Amino acid sequence: MKIKTPTLADIEQATERIKGEVHLTPLFHSRTFDSDTGTVAYFKTENLQRIGAFKIRGALNKILSLTDDEKSRGVVTFSSGNHGQATALATRLENIRCVVVMPENARTSKRNAAEGYGAQVVAAGTTSDDRYERALGLHKEFGYTIIPPYDDHFIIAGQGTCGLEIIEQRPDVDIVLVPVGGGGLISGCALAIKSKKPRVRVIGVETNGADDANQSFRQKKLIRYGKTSTIADGMRNLSLGNLNFEMILKYVDEMMTVSDEDVISMMRFFFERMKIVVEPTGAVAAAAVRIHSSQFQGEKVCAIISGGNIDTNDFLSLVKQS
């Protein structure tokens, strides 16, 4: 069965559906960054979003779109990261049973966050395949609806609300840069942006240790990696989702990469100069503005900071000055 890709109307409906529970996150600006890069740059601060990442947008849109029957049976998701927390919070708001399948070696802080929102955490293996299999088993046994992290109509429409906000907050923006993991954020945002302002360029960014989407984009076929290696944990998935890939080919103008070192340096700038906490994946798009700044001279760019969730000591060991 071919799943229909979302439309602008789906994103506009998502905006209506989730408003009141989701923050309209501000665009931050730094004169120092502008003068360092020769751009006028805005940062969409989804690290200041509820649960500390954009993921609440898609998860909440999905949960609110379930039928009453599906709601009464509950949901299961497989994620050790922000999508797990987002699903846990979204189900708590709607009083729906939620199971989050995490790897056996998940950090205590991740477990605590999901449990803190009232979800039940189940440990399963260490690979994403292990987690998916376990979620599928729970779906079959208990009838829980699976809430996928990105390859889903409602998830994509929800994430697209972030793109719509950017266009409303800064109608004069020239370029929007988006970090790419499974492709949920960029597919939704690119759809929103291109539908409202076709002249705005949308650029996806990955780290070079996890550049499967760059390869897929260039070869115009969905590439699946055997493994990835990057500090940007939101980019460690092995391929784009199917729907996401289809939409990226249709709406995205360009793909870029940055190094892990570029990401750490950007996190340090956010911390020292802008006083905000950004997780590695969240710093990837902004890092691209710096590293590839020669391509953006005089342009109004917006880099999405996708999230700020990182274990405190992990952050400290990355950002500390030797």
Added chain:
Amino acid sequence: MKIKTPTLADIEQATERIKGEVHLTPLFHSRTFDSDTGTVAYFKTENLQRIGAFKIRGALNKILSLTDDEKSRGVVTFSSGNHGQATALATRLENIRCVVVMPENARTSKRNAAEGYGAQVVAAGTTSDDRYERALGLHKEFGYTIIPPYDDHFIIAGQGTCGLEIIEQRPDVDIVLVPVGGGGLISGCALAIKSKKPRVRVIGVETNGADDANQSFRQKKLIRYGKTSTIADGMRNLSLGNLNFEMILKYVDEMMTVSDEDVISMMRFFFERMKIVVEPTGAVAAAAVRIHSSQFQGEKVCAIISGGNIDTNDFLSLVKQS
């Protein structure tokens, strides 16, 4: 000579004078903090202000109020902290010569910050008396105008613009909590708030290792300590300024203290839950809402985050989890 204390009109003039160069910093909010404390709490994010602290408000108001003759001769200030940086930036914007007297053991990051704004840094001893003497010497020798950190009509009026903003952003606020060092921020904010909304309570907060203003407030005489001991470096001064003390007695309702441990715990909450970087002094007022929450049940409170400037490794060693 008795110096006239500022009025609401002075603060309104300061607002006009400095706007365009100073950010209207947002009020942040955390549902978790509210539910932990039983309050509705807003945080005035002066850590996101230019130079990373409210001090630019007063410094810029003072610099813009100098005569042409004073501007042409240049200025000197004595501060290793945020006031030094603020004066350096304010003078750069106006193209005025600036000397910042710092202790010999000042952190390289502080020197670099002031020099980055084009100020000349002069090292003098290790005590605040050493620095003041040196500044006075430079004033006498070169005719530089001294830009005091808090005990000054224009500095106080400038800092008061922060209080005016709070009342405009949240006309329904019940209580505003302000960190107290030399008293520049609280004297200006209390004047602004009480002039606009006399029913709003203004509370000053110090750490208990530097509670000279609490003592001065209670004894109704200006107490000067021999030394202070606190991680909140903005509170290490030994007494309130004269003008500041006079205004605090007139406009402030109450004074409180918190411990250094309360401050660190609050910094960690800001970092982990709200994704913002707050220096110790900046976390003091918010810490009081938590620690004394039984006094604020159901109230709409606003705690001023005065700044976010702290050496990266110092921050990390305070906030890291053992």
